[in-house]
Amino acid sequence: MATRQNMKVWVIAALKSLGGKGWPKDVAQYIWFHYETELKKSGSLLYTWQYDVRWAAQSLRNEGVLKPVYGRRDLPWEIA
Secondary structure, eight states, rough: OOOTTHHHHHHHHHHHHTTTOOOHHHHHHHHHHHHHHHHSSSTTTOOOOOHHHHHHHHHHHHTSSSOOOTTTTOOOOEEE
16 A cells, blocks of 8 residues: 655656656656556545655655755756
């Protein structure tokens, strides 16, 4: 069953498939396409997963895995 922690792995997988950077909507589309079944089986995560993806991105930024965006919304997510 999918958990919030899976989101970090899925965000990295999505960004790698997008050439190392991508917009949140593209990351979400990748996750839905590849992990829809897991999300549907995850219970309440099905209703929060897009929020959880953003949480995962911020957590990855805090860990230095993703480049910082300094609160800007006009920059794609990018692997550091």
